Amino acid sequence: MAVMNDAVFAATTQIAHKDALAVRNAFLKYDLDEQAQLLVKMPVSDALAILHECPLRHVQILLDRLDELKQEVRARQLASGLGLISSEVEPTGHYLENSVLNHVKERIGWIVGLALMGIVSGLIISHYEDTLSQLVLLAIYMPVIAAAGGNTGSQAATLVVRALAMEEIKSRDWLAVLWKEFRVAMVIATSLAAVIIGRVIFFSGDVVLPAGMTLDSIALAIGIAISIQVVISTTIGGVLPMIARALNLDPAVLVSPVLASMVDITGMMIYFTTVNWMLGLGH
Numbered sequence: 001m002a003v004m005n006d007a008v009f010a011a012t013t014q015i016a017h018k019d020a021l022a023v024r025n026a027f028l029k030y031d032l033d034e035q036a037q038l039l040v041k042m043p044v045s046d047a048l049a050i051l052h053e054c055p056l057r058h059v060q061i062l063l064d065r066l067d068e069l070k071q072e073v074r075a076r077q078l079a080s081g082l083g084l085i086s087s088e089v090e091p092t093g094h095y096l097e098n099s100v101l102n103h104v105k106e107r108i109g110w111i112v113g114l115a116l117m118g119i120v121s122g123l124i125i126s127h128y129e130d131t132l133s134q135l136v137l138l139a140i141y142m143p144v145i146a147a148a149g150g151n152t153g154s155q156a157a158t159l160v161v162r163a164l165a166m167e168e169i170k171s172r173d174w175l176a177v178l179w180k181e182f183r184v185a186m187v188i189a190t191s192l193a194a195v196i197i198g199r200v201i202f203f204s205g206d207v208v209l210p211a212g213m214t215l216d217s218i219a220l221a222i223g224i225a226i227s228i229q230v231v232i233s234t235t236i237g238g239v240l241p242m243i244a245r246a247l248n249l250d251p252a253v254l255v256s257p258v259l260a261s262m263v264d265i266t267g268m269m270i271y272f273t274t275v276n277w278m279l280g281l282g283h
Contacts, residue, residue, distance in 0.1 A: 024053040036065045040074055044167040048081045077165045120265050128272040131281045137200075137207050138275060141222050144196065145271045149229040149263040152188055153237030156181050157255045160241045164251060171246040174239055181238030182231065189230040193223035213279060225274035229267050236262060 027035060027050050039047045039062065051059050059082065066075035125132075125142075132139050160177060163169045169177060200219035209215065237259055241251035275281060 021053055024050050028054070028058075032061070032065055033069075036062060036069055036071070039066065039078065040069075040071050044074075044077050044081060044165070047078055051078060051082060077167075080162075080165050124265070124268040124272070128268075128276075131272055131276055134210055134281050135213075135218070135275075135279070137204060137209075137218060138222070138271075141196070141200075141226075142268070142271065145226055145229055145267045146264055148192060148226050149233035149267045150260060152185065152230050153233035153259050153263055154256065156184070156234045156237035157241055157251075157259055160238050161251045161255065164241055164245055169242075171242045174242045177238050177242060178235055181235050185231040185234035188234065189227035192230060193227040196226055197223040217279060218275075221275045221278040224278065225271045228274060229263075229270050232266060232270070233259075233263050 027038065030038065039051075051062070054062075063075045063079055066072070066078075160169070164171075197219040200222055201215055204215060204219075207215075209218070237255070240259060241255050244251040244254040
């Protein structure tokens with residue numbers, strides 16, 4: 001491959017919007033392999049600025065070339081940034097043109113393994129049958145625990161995956177991400193707990209309660225359990241993509257199924273441990 005002009009390469013790393021067309025023209029003077037190599041070396045944001053000015057057909061050819069050069073991660077980052085795919089989990093090629101086997105290979109490993117882990121949730125629930133038998137009201141809010149943790153964790157994970165793809169953050173920034181997501185989670189958890197406590201108090205008046213137990217204490221226990229679950233799920237959802245990237249795994253493939261399984265397992269443990277401790281059940 002011909003030696004690339006260092007001056008042109010340096011220019012591509014400091015792209016102003018007004019210079020995008022000029023840089024695009026300089027970029028297109030190289031042959032296809034040299035263009036692909038430049039896309040690998042330059043920051044994602046600069047590569048996207050160039051590709052936005054290129055014909056769509058040429059962009060697709062370059063993404064295919066990156067795949068051939070074993071640069072699948074960079075190809076998916078660019079495709080995601082250009083809006084050609086909505087996440088890094090999707091194959092970079094045309095959805096209908098990719099074989100069923102390729103799609104299955106992308107997804108099945110984690111799904112099967114984590115489905116087996118789902119048995120743990122069932123075991124946890126069966127362990128706390130005495131708790132549920134003493135206060136049936138708790139069963140009504142079990143799906144709320146799982147949904148709250150899953151939704152907040154998924155939101156955090158989606159934002160971090162996108163930030164990683166756009167190179168707004170690096171794996172080494174995990175502590176800053178953890179601290180930010182923890183603060184966000186605290187606000188969300190407090191708001192959600194207030195809603196759930198109000199829901200229990202105002203709409204569960206006809207429930208028969210064990211002797212010596214008040215609806216207010218039950219509502220508070222459920223609210224605190226949900227708060228803890230939201231905080232843990234959100235912080236895990238924020239850090240998990242960075243762990244995946246540090247281990248050279250595709251965050252979008254890994255995060256969703258792993259997070260779902262972790263939320264199911266931790267959610268049930270947090271829920272029953274908290275209400276047992278606060279209400280004195282299961283004794």
